[in-house]
Amino acid sequence: MSAIANTPQPPYYAVIFTSERTDGDNQYAEMADQMVKLASLQPGFLGVESAREGVGITVSYWDSLEAIRNWKQHEQHLTAQSKGISDWYLTYKTRICKVERDYGFEKA
Amino acid sequence: MSAIANTPQPPYYAVIFTSERTDGDNQYAEMADQMVKLASLQPGFLGVESAREGVGITVSYWDSLEAIRNWKQHEQHLTAQSKGISDWYLTYKTRICKVERDYGFEKA
Numbered sequence: 282m283s284a285i286a287n288t289p290q291p292p293y294y295a296v297i298f299t300s301e302r303t304d305g306d307n308q309y310a311e312m313a314d315q316m317v318k319l320a321s322l323q324p325g326f327l328g329v330e331s332a333r334e335g336v337g338i339t340v341s342y343w344d345s346l347e348a349i350r351n352w353k354q355h356e357q358h359l360t361a362q363s364k365g366i367s368d369w370y371l372t373y374k375t376r377i378c379k380v381e382r383d384y385g386f387e388k389a
Numbered sequence: 390m391s392a393i394a395n396t397p398q399p400p401y402y403a404v405i406f407t408s409e410r411t412d413g414d415n416q417y418a419e420m421a422d423q424m425v426k427l428a429s430l431q432p433g434f435l436g437v438e439s440a441r442e443g444v445g446i447t448v449s450y451w452d453s454l455e456a457i458r459n460w461k462q463h464e465q466h467l468t469a470q471s472k473g474i475s476d477w478y479l480t481y482k483t484r485i486c487k488v489e490r491d492y493g494f495e496k497a
Contacts, residue, residue: 284444336392378486
């Protein structure tokens with residue numbers, strides 16, 4: 282998977298998840314990896330970008346709000362969300378967005 | 390500045406800027422720092438979140454599309470954008486989004 286998501290022409294949707302972690306791994310890395318794999322199998326998934334440097338930012342892209350809702354309610358994802366609140370995150374913010382326009386650059 | 394932007398009630402706008410860098414710093418860090426400071430002084434600026442881990446993700450938040458357009462056309466920002474293409478980035482993608490909904494969590 283490229284580090285920059287190969288998304289289609291807008292409009293599509295983005296979920297910006299910004300977080301600060303608690304100390305220690307507490308099986309976070311393994312679960313995070315599983316969740317990216319599982320998300321990428323869901324209907325309507327378009328791609329994901331992720332980086333952590335103090336703050337963590339994960340942006341996932343979806344073809345509809347319904348796809349985002351379905352993923353939020355996925356059983357294994359609900360388990361991960363619950364562990365997120367109990368063990369992994371000091372704080373987070375989730376923002377549901379409509380991507381209206383995009384453009385890019387690639388070095389020749 | 391907190392690592393997670395303290396944005397108002399939606400709707401507002403987000404610019405998701407995802408990039409891969411060339412090798413070496415080439416005065417990037419200094420300019421990136423300047424651009425965050427300058428952006429935060431612009432009318433309509435609401436906050437910024439940034440992390441690099443292989444890929445870099447910077448999300449800036451704005452109160453209107455007009456504020457985003459004005460910042461894109463700011464003279465010093467235009468100089469930085471030009472250096473971005475000539476020196477700093479292998480590839481990037483910019484996505485202009487409307488934040489429709491958000492929610493968060495903070496450990497008690």
